[in-house]
Amino acid sequence: MPHVITQSCCSDGSCVYACPVNCIHPTPDEPGFATAEMLYIDPVACVDCGACVSACPVGAISPDSKLEPAQLPFVELNASFYPARDGKLPPTSKLAPVPEAPVVHRRPGGPLRVAIVGSGPAAMYAADELLTQDGVRVNVFEKLPTPYGLVRAGVAPDHQATKRVTRLFDRIAARPEFTFYLNTEVGAHLSHGELLEHHHAVLYAVGAPDDRRLDVDGIGLPGTATATEVVAWYNGHPEFAGLPVDLSGERVVIVGNGNVALDVARILTTDPDALARTDIADHALAALRSSAVREVVVAARRGPAASAFTLPELIGLTAACDVVLDPADHDRVQADLAGVDAARDPLTRAKLEVLAKLGSSDAPSTRPRIRLAYQLTPHRVLGDSRAEAVAFTVTGSDERVEIDAGLVLTSIGYHGKPIRGLPFDPGAGVVPNRGGRVVDDEDAPVPGSYVAGWIKRGPTGFIGTNKSCAAETVHNLVADYNDGRLPDPVHGTSALHRFVRARQPDLIDAAGWKAIDDDEVARGCGVRPRDKFTSVTEMVGVATNVPAPPMRQRVFAALRR
Ligand code: NAP
Numbered sequence: 001m002p003h004v005i006t007q008s009c010c011s012d013g014s015c016v017y018a019c020p021v022n023c024i025h026p027t028p029d030e031p032g033f034a035t036a037e038m039l040y041i042d043p044v045a046c047v048d049c050g051a052c053v054s055a056c057p058v059g060a061i062s063p064d065s066k067l068e069p070a071q072l073p074f075v076e077l078n079a080s081f082y083p084a085r086d087g088k089l090p091p092t093s094k095l096a097p098v099p100e101a102p103v104v105h106r107r108p109g110g111p112l113r114v115a116i117v118g119s120g121p122a123a124m125y126a127a128d129e130l131l132t133q134d135g136v137r138v139n140v141f142e143k144l145p146t147p148y149g150l151v152r153a154g155v156a157p158d159h160q161a162t163k164r165v166t167r168l169f170d171r172i173a174a175r176p177e178f179t180f181y182l183n184t185e186v187g188a189h190l191s192h193g194e195l196l197e198h199h200h201a202v203l204y205a206v207g208a209p210d211d212r213r214l215d216v217d218g219i220g221l222p223g224t225a226t227a228t229e230v231v232a233w234y235n236g237h238p239e240f241a242g243l244p245v246d247l248s249g250e251r252v253v254i255v256g257n258g259n260v261a262l263d264v265a266r267i268l269t270t271d272p273d274a275l276a277r278t279d280i281a282d283h284a285l286a287a288l289r290s291s292a293v294r295e296v297v298v299a300a301r302r303g304p305a306a307s308a309f310t311l312p313e314l315i316g317l318t319a320a321c322d323v324v325l326d327p328a329d330h331d332r333v334q335a336d337l338a339g340v341d342a343a344r345d346p347l348t349r350a351k352l353e354v355l356a357k358l359g360s361s362d363a364p365s366t367r368p369r370i371r372l373a374y375q376l377t378p379h380r381v382l383g384d385s386r387a388e389a390v391a392f393t394v395t396g397s398d399e400r401v402e403i404d405a406g407l408v409l410t411s412i413g414y415h416g417k418p419i420r421g422l423p424f425d426p427g428a429g430v431v432p433n434r435g436g437r438v439v440d441d442e443d444a445p446v447p448g449s450y451v452a453g454w455i456k457r458g459p460t461g462f463i464g465t466n467k468s469c470a471a472e473t474v475h476n477l478v479a480d481y482n483d484g485r486l487p488d489p490v491h492g493t494s495a496l497h498r499f500v501r502a503r504q505p506d507l508i509d510a511a512g513w514k515a516i517d518d519d520e521v522a523r524g525c526g527v528r529p530r531d532k533f534t535s536v537t538e539m540v541g542v543a544t545n546v547p548a549p550p551m552r553q554r555v556f557a558a559l560r561r
Contacts, residue, residue, distance in 0.1 A: 001048050001063045001064060001065050002041060002043035002044075002046040002048060002063070002064055002078075003041050003046055003048060003050070003052060003053065003061050003062065003063055003064070004041060004043075004061065004062060004063070004064050004067060004071070004074050004075050004078050005024070005038060005039055005040060005041055005060055005061050005074065005078055006060050006061070006062065006067070006071045006074045006312070007038075007060070007071070007074070007312045007313065007315065007316040008058045008059065008060040008159060008161040008162045009038035009039055009058070009060040009312065009462070009464075010057065010058045010060070010162065010165060010462050010463040010464035011033075011036065011038060011039055011461070011462045011463075011464040011465050012057060012125070012165075012463065012464025012465075012466075012467040013027065013028045013033075013039070013464060013467060013468065014055040014056060014057060014464075014467075015039065015051075015052035015055050015056050015061060016028065016039065017055070017099075018051040018052050018054065018055030019051060019052050020047070020049060020051060021045055021046070021047050022045075023041055023042040023045035023046045023047075024039050024040070024041050024042070024052060025039065025040060025042065025081065025082075026039065028099070028467075028468045029099075033468070034461070034465070037310040037311055037312060037347065038310070038312050038462075040077070040078045040079075040080075040081035040082070041061070041078050042078075042079075042081075042082045043064075043075075043078060043079050043082075044082070048063065050063075057164065057165040057167070057168040057464075058161050058162050058164050058165050058463075059161045059164050060161065070316075070319035070320075073315050073354075074312070074315070077311065077312070077315070077350065080346050080347075080350060081346075099471065100475075101132045101133065102129065102130075102132070102133065102471075102474050102475045102477075102478035102479075103133065103478070103482075104133040104134075104135055104136055104478055104481065104482070105481075105482045106134075106135040107488070109488050110488075110492075110493055111135045111136055111137045111177075111493070112130075112133075112135060112136045112137070112200055112201075112478070112481050112486075113136075113137045113139070113198070113199045113200050113489060113493065114130055114136065114137070114138050114139070114199055114200065114201050114202075114203055114477070115139050115140075115141060115186075115195045115198070115199040115201070115202045115203070116138060116139070116140045116141070116202075116203045116204075116205055117141050117186045117195075117202065117203070117204045117205065117206055118140075118141075118142065118149060118204065118205040118206040118207060118453070119140050119141075119142035119147035119148055119149055119180070119182070120148060120149020120150050120151065120205060120207055120453065120466075121148075121149065121150070121151060121165070121169075121453065121463045121464075121466040121467075122205035122207070122452040122453025122454070122456075122466040122469060122470050123140060123149070123203075123205035123452070123453070123470075124147075124148070124168075124169040124172050124173070125452075125466050125467040125469075125470035125471070126203055126205055126452050126470035126473060126474055127140060127172050127173075127178060128168075128172045128470075129470055129471045129474040129475075130474050130477075130478075131172065131175050131177055131178065133478075136177060137177050137179075137493065138177060138178050138179070139179045139181060139198075139199070139496065140173075140178070140179070140180050140181065141181045141184050141185075141186050141190075141195075142180070142181070142182045142183075142184065143183070143184065143185035143186075143188075144182065144183065144237075144238065144536075145182050145183040145238075145508045145512075145513070145516065145536055145539040145540060145543060146182065146513065146516060146539065147169070147173070147180060147182060147513060148166050148169055149207055150207065150463075151163055151165055151166055151169070151463065152166075152235065153231075153232055153235045153236075153237040154231055154232075154235065155235075155463075156231070156234075156235075156263040156266065156267055157234065157235065157267070157275060157278035157279050157280035158266065158267065158270060158274070158275060158278050158280075158320075159263075160278060160279070160529060162463065163279075163529075165463055165464075173510060174510075179497075179509070179510070180508070180509055180510045180513060181500055181504075181507055181509070182507065182508035182509070182512065182513055183504065183506055183507055183508040183536070183539075183540065183543075184500060184503075184504045184507045184508075185504075187419070187420045189500070189503045189504040190499075190500065190503050190504075191420070191421065192419070192420065192421040192422065192449075193421065194499075196448050196489070197489055197490040197491055198489050198490075198491050198495065198496045198499065199448075199489055200448065200481055200486040200487070200488070200489060201448045201449070201450055201477050201480075201481070201486055202448060202449055202450070203436075203450040203451070203452060203473060203474075203477065204419055204422070204431065204449075204450070204451045204452075204455055205451070205452045205453045205455065205466075205470070206416075206417075206419065206453075206455050207414075207416075207453055207454045207455060207459075208414035208415055208416040208417075208429055208454040208455060208458070208459040209414075209416075209417055210414065210415045210416070210417050210429070211226040211227075211228040211229070211410070211412070211413070211414055211415060212410075212412045212413045212414065212415045212429075213226075213410070214255060214378060214410040214412055216378050216379060216380050216381065217380040217381065218380045218381025218382060218383065218387065218408075219381055219408075219410065221381055221383055221385075221386055221387045222244070222246075222385065222386040222387070223246055223249075223383065223386040223387030223388075223405075223406065223407055223408060224381055224387045224407075224408045224409070224410075225243065225245065225407070225408075225409055225410075226409060226410050226411070227254060227256070227260050227261055227263075227264045227409045227410065227411030228260065228411070228414060229243055230243070230245060230264050230409060231260065231263065231264060233245055233281070233283075233284060234267055234280055234281055234284035235280070235281060235532075236279075236280075236281030236282075236283075236284075236532035236533075236534040237534075238534055238535060238536050238539075241281065241283060241534040241535070245284075245287055245407070246406060246407055247268070247287055247288065247290070247291035247292060247293050247406075247407065248292050248406060249292060249293070249404075249405065249406010249407060250292055250293060250294045250295065250406065251293070251294065251295045251296070251297065251403070251404055251405045251406060252265075252268055252293055252295075252296045252297070252405060252406065252407045252408075252409065253296075253297045253299060253390045253403055253405040253407075253408050253409070254296060254297065254298050254299065254409045254410075254411050255299050255378050255390070255408070255409070255410045255411065255412060256298075256299075256300070256308070256410060256411035256412040256413070257298050257299070257300035257307055257308050257309055257372065257411075258308040258309055258411060258412075258413065259308075259309050259310060259313045260411045261298050261308075261309070261409075261411035262298065262309050262313050262314070262317050264296075264409060264411065265296040265298050265317075265321075265370045266317055266320060266321055266370070267280075267288075268288070268291070268293055268296050268368070269293070269296055269321050269322070269367075269368040269369060269370055270320065270321065271367075272285060272288045272289045272291075275288060276527075276528070277527060277528060278528065278529065279520075279524070279528055279529045279530045279531070279532055281532055281534055282531065282532075282534075283534070291368075292406075293368055293406075293407075294365075294368050294369070295365075295368065295369055295370075295371055296368070296369075296370050296371070297370075297371045297373050297403055297405070298370060298371070298372050298373065299373045299376040299378070299390070299392065299403070300372075300373065300374050300375075300376065301375070301376060301377045301378070301395050302374070302375070302395065303332050303335075303336055303374050303375060304329065304332050304333045304336050304351075304352055304355050304372075304374055305336040305339070305340060305348050305351075305352060307351060307355075307372075311347055311350055311351045311354070314351060314354050314355075315354060317370070318354060318357075318358065321369070321370050322359070322365055322367055322368070322369035322370065323358050323359075323369065323370045323371075323372060324358055324359045324360060324361040324363070324365070324369055324370070324371050324372075325355065325358050325359075325360065325361060325371070325372055325373075326360075326361045326371065326373060327360060327361075327362065329372065329373060329374045330356070330358075330360065332374050332375065333352055333355045333356050334356065336352055337349070337352045337353070337356060340352060355372070358372070373403075375394050375395040375396070376392035376393075376394065376395065376401060377392055377393050377394075377395045378390060378391075378392055378410075379391045379392055379393050379400070381408050382402065387405060387406075387407070387408045388404065388405070388406075389402050389403060389404045389405055390402070390403050390405055390408055413459055414429075414454065414459035415429035415459070416428075416429035416430050416431070416454060416455045416458070416459075417429075419431060419455070422438055422446065422449060423438065423439070423440050423441065423446065428458055429458065429459075430451075430454075430455060430456060430457065430458050431451045431455055431456065433450075433451050433456055435472050435473065435476045436450050436451055436452055436456055436469075436472055436473025436474075436476050436477070437449075437450060437473075437476050437477075437480070438450060438451055445480075445485075447485070447486075448486055450473050450476070450477050451473065452466065452469055452470040452472075452473040452474075453466050453469060453470065456469060456473065457469060506540045506544070508539070508540065508543040511543075511546050512542075512543025512544065512546055513543065514546075515542050515543050515545070515546045516533060516539050516542050516543055517530075519533070519542050520532055520533060
């Protein structure tokens, strides 16, 4: 009864370190880790101890006997990562290497104080890594009233298992050396320089909040938007709650076929009664209930073998939705299958095999469906006062194809935004860095400044990819501190809270966030995991109505700071 890793794998590698026989690969120190679509359990070496199940923060691992029918393809997918060995144990079955903790050399003047900007996965994994040591304080600054970044505002509402990683983040945030400064924007309420006056280092984990813009005529017409805006809309991000998402047309076209495009296509075609059991924003659920959409076309400029979505997401999509291909795209899948070597590229082969089994768009459909379309390079969005269609060229030819659409979404990747006071690489959309140390034009480190996550490496990978990314930055930060390159801050530990409160009277702390969290869960009435607030004013109201903690607790909190 070997264990099996399934779709919601976040790749943070916790299972690798928990496994006593090193049967989960690639491990964070193996070459394929950064680009792997998920981690895989070797069915021959697995001893069924279940240690990985407890370690996994997103509940992605089960014994093969307990899988849902839709998860059965993951049995073969896990096994296919390992070469056939006629039942012999692989040579890698030894204890997995445990990463070194970043040992902090304590100073007499007080703890190492680190400000982390952003509160998504990279920020929380960085805090976790820093707090493996005594003598460290972490203050997390987040511009929204709620923490956890894309886990709250990016992960699709029907992927609740993935959102379970917030339980790990809650445990990290509950440590006494950790403080939340929510509803507090670095760059608006306080500056980088001011943060450095209160901390030894500032670590930016602000993600890549913008999207890459498609530069063709007609983008920007009413009826066009980006998939990332729609993701933020259905997830109740306060800045996107009012996005005009017009679902009155029968077809939506999404340009690009990464996992974000699949998420949006799935949400637009899923039965709203099923979504009503998730934490989707109320306004989005209401819009989906009156939606006229019958088909979402996910248009890729390249062929099936180059699909940007991952195999686990494709397997999940085809289990949940009606997914079809045009006959010409079925031919392309067959042509690609003929050219892919199963031994050298088993994952692409497996992806193509799933695509080959999809139904044809010629067949009538009884429910809203998703059509995956290939070789379509976007040329322009057509329409006078609003989007009516997208004109494509068939990639590599002069042939034109027009697809009618009531809504046109681009899903061609995220892009980082400059951070005031730090260098920026506008092409890559990242802050230039060496292993997370921010560097200037001459490659010299910018004192006290660090990055982790998408603003460090660009918008790639999964939630857990940020664990090793953040760990690398933290190791370099601690090395700089130990080598005396991070001087003690001007202000003492107790000054920060007063300073931030003076700049942002509506700052929300951990107690305020707990009040928001409790209220949202209560509003879900046990039917939904939570019913999200989408207005900052409302959230500030809930957070500030929290009764002050008893005097004893306040004194202890002030002493800790
Ligand atoms: P992505 O995976 O980078 O996909 C971008 C898509 O846009 C590709 O199909 C790309 O095509 C296309 N594209 C780029 N420029 C284009 C242009 N000028 N014209 C037409 N098409 C263009 O980006 P993403 O979907 O935003 O995902 C970002 C990251 O988040 C990925 O690592 C993804 O796996 C991760 N993510 C994961 C999940 C999950 O695990 N459930 C969910 C969401 C996001 P080419 O390939 O031809 O360049």
